[in-house]
Amino acid sequence: MDARTSAQDVMRCDLCEIEVVQMHCDTCLVNLCKACVGEHFSADLSKPHKIVHFKDKKSTLIHPRCTSHDEETCEMFCTQCDVPICTICLASDQHLGHKLARVLEIRDKKRDNLVKKQTELKEKIYPNYQDNASDVQNRMSQLEKGYGDLSTAITKHGEHWHREIDKLVKKLKAEVDEMKNTQLQTLQKHLDKINKTMSDIEEEIKSVDSVLESTDISSLFSLSSTLDEYRKLPKKITVSIPKFIPKKLQADQLFSLKTISLKSDEHDDSMKTTQKSPEAGSSPPVKQLLDEPETVTTIDTGYGELYNVACLSDEEIWTSGNDNTMKLYSINQGSLLKSITTKSGNKPSDIAVTKSGDLVYAADRTVNIVKNEKIEEVIRLQKWIPQGVCSTSSGDLLVIMLSVDEKQTKVVRYSGSTEKQTIQFDDKRKPLYSSGPYYRYITENRNLDICVSDSEARAVVVVNQAGKLRFRYSGYTFTPKNKPFYPRGITTDSQSHILTSDYYNECVHIIDQDGQFLRKIDCGLREPQELCTDTNDNLFVVQYGKRQVMKIKVVWDTKRNFSYMGHYQNMHTFVPVSI
Template sequence: MSDSENSDSDTAKEQYSDDEEVEEEVKELYIDEDEFWDASETDDEIDEPSSDINNKDSASTKPKVLHPTRSAQYAILCNLCSRSSVTSYCIPCRVSLCSNCVDKHTCSLSKPHKVVPYQEKHAATKYPECKEHAKNYCQFYCEDCDISLCHTCFSSAKHRRHKISDDLKKGKREKVKKDLKELKENIFPLYQNIALDLQREKTAVEKHYKRLDAAVSKHGDNLLKKMKAVVEKGKSCIMEGKSKHISTLEKQEISIAKKMSKLDRHILKLKQLLDTSDEFIASEYESKNSKFNRMPSRKIIPLLKFVPNRIDENNLHQNFGFLTFSAVTQDKDGFIMTKPSAHKPEIINTITTGKKGGTSSIEWCSNSEVWTIWGKVMKLRNLNGELLKQIETKSGYNVGKITTTKKGYLVYSDPDSKTINRMKKKTIKEVITLHGWTPCGVCSTSLDGLLVTMISNDKKQSKVIRYTDSFGESLTAQFDNKGVPLYSKSSKKFVSENKNLDICVADRGSLAVVVVNQTGSLRFRYTGSPSTIKTSLKPDGIATDSHSQILTADSHNKRIHILDLDGHFLRYIAVDKSDCPFSLCVDTKNTLFVAGKKSGKIKMITYT
């Protein structure tokens, strides 16, 4: 045997000495074997130029050998020897095999094998049949449409420019991974938040009804106490009347007793006269019967009587007080939503900031403190207007808008430095830096993330981005389903998140309140109530309350509009005509804070 033959023999032995090692290398090299276009499978696929082009890069990674019977076509070679045409396919290993290498491959016991004829590999792997093209198997996955595609669908104009995966299973797996990530990072936390809210609400409800029961009992005790006082007063009047009556009778009794004593003495005297001589009687006796016939007068005192009033239960309930329930409706998911009864707005406090001309943004920090801004300075005040804390921006530029997170950290937008900043433990840190965009409005979310409105540096575009609590982008709202911009190019925008996670934007440039849902789809635009507003709505500040109501400041018409969850006008709050409502915020007790545009004063208003 020649040296060259010996060399070839040694090479072959070395190549097949370790099947497992070869298989692993092959799997690594040709892990995407299913992505290749097998020109020998069907005659229909020969006429699919787009499929051939699409798989150009994948095919170029394998040796190309003309098919022995179809010399105009390239054959798929064995993944192990790379010499012979494939005849079989191992499903678990995803390896194409020639007839000589089948036994070599299956002798490895490292994993179970299932070898089928190569023409049946797609059916064996259970690729779905195409619904539009009979007998075609779907091997591709369109990520934009989220559907499976066959070769014919793949080359159609319908999916042109779409993001398509060459491996259906891989594409589906990526979709599953993406859905799983969204469920774990975005959707499930929302459910957790709702569950926690329900637990907190349940605890609050139990405390509320306990207080309510105590209030009714206390009021009942007070009523019983007053009723007992009324009864005691009646009894006292009875005793007083009895005493007076008895006293009068006793006086009359004494008077009669005196008269009767005189009468007894006179009767005795007359008896004595009868025992004397007749002459004495004739000369000395004078009759006094006429005097005794005058009976002493008696003072008749009427008896007291008790006339009870009829006890009317209705009047009793009305006088005692009554229980009332807020009207409730159900949302589309069957959850009960409370609609607060209309309450006449009342100004309960006015906070003086000492700055005329208005503050550009306000945000409550707690039920007893509120943040205000003026230029580059942010000030924390109590409800008496006393200054508690004062800080300046890190950049030295003016503040855009402010908000506070659930953890109590102050967050502000800095339009000039293109940043969003957070103050934590007296340290200001840039948490978001924008490129090509300028931040405008900012608000915290229920998951302790942020909503930021922004405009492009060339002032031609506008959008809202939702950030997670780690400041990663989770949603961008910029266009509606027709590709029309949702927002105007104006930088004058306020933003707030509603209880149902709607994103509510007061867009001064479009003279509307624009609301999109948590996926960024447009829900509605509110441009004012024609029946109540004579001039156009010019929204400035915006806020939402615990009843999912939307409140927006209309500085032009000097009033505050109140909308329900679906954008229906409910009513408005008229404010001082000498001032203009500008910035708004609502605390946990549904107290509305309104910053005046001219006076710089902050009015606290109850409205529910």
């Protein structure tokens, strides 16, 4: 066995690599046998070699090397320069007048500080992290149990529904069988009567045949005819099978999950995490629609008739009505902040707000922008009249306009004053929008769809960014009013929901980005006209005749992000629907 390479061998001298280690040089950090100690000393006489027993190695403190003089060790420390220095440095002018201390003194202070930090890490910080980790694990266990209980509750409720549906199906089938048996019995009785009459007719035929064949004349005189009785045929019995009419039932009428917000404790302000705004992420936080929307406030505007509203911010809204002024109101105070008169002196047909906060309005045959209270004409039309206008996420303007002869309607996209796109026909060259002097409003969805409320067509017409028709929404039947769908105002929210006011049914429809009806909002609305939403998805509804803007809370204040040291997490309450 090779003594130098065997894993079971003892440690050998670094010089001869044969003898067992007995000594150690704390200066050079070399392991030595006793025989090699002298050789190690003589190899480098410039160093103050400190030889100790191997078991006492590292007992000698190793002073730092001087950064300016490689061969020198430092026993002093310049507190002003914050560097250890050797005797050569001390003798030079480099540290003249500086406050000096012994390296060992500085070492002791630093060591004491490290010991204090180490003690705090061991006795305070690390145990706190252990407690927090344990707390998170407990919360995870609670979540596992809670969500398990939630799943069990859903399963049990589903089983309950299955049992009830099975009972209902069994009951309906029993009723069907009973109706079938009743009708069959009636038909069977009628059939028995017919068969009895047929048997009597057969006997009658035989009797007549016998008399006709007989030579006995008296039998002919004794035969009485019942032909008149048989000539009257039995009545036909008509039966009808009951029609099965399944009732439409939405899935959320059987089950629902109500989102609630739970806020965790903030343990330490220094450890807060940063949350991105909805615009910074790829998708906005998911917000749950309220089961019952809530009226927050109403703002009286003083117009004779109120037509339009546009959100400038979460605190301010622009309005316009049946005169030539556009008014800015404080939402919370309900007070008038500013008024601007149209350049032409005529009332605006629609208003909007750009991403930079400038007011845009359409009036006569122009589209104008208000910057620093100065009105600038952006678009002037010749044979078209602008009806609705909106500012897009890219900064373009979308204008829905009617021809002067009221026979055509189209949507045009503008970049500044330059026309970029025209949307008027579908793939079959049929008009996308109705014609005539009726209400039409326009907005852009978060997914860049272009949404138009077309009152005359009784529809919301949605096309994609390229102008291709995606769908038409033609309303949803309500009771008790159940009047024709008549859309006017239109807006969208951060979830790409489309909201449109239904003037005759006095409510607002909420549909998803694919045109599926989600729910309605009424909140006592009267003659709802134009709509807008703020950054929190609060809805603002113009009440035409009442000359008021109503602010309505539509969604839960729910944040999706959850971090260990605070913020919010989404939980759900299972809401079973009783039968």
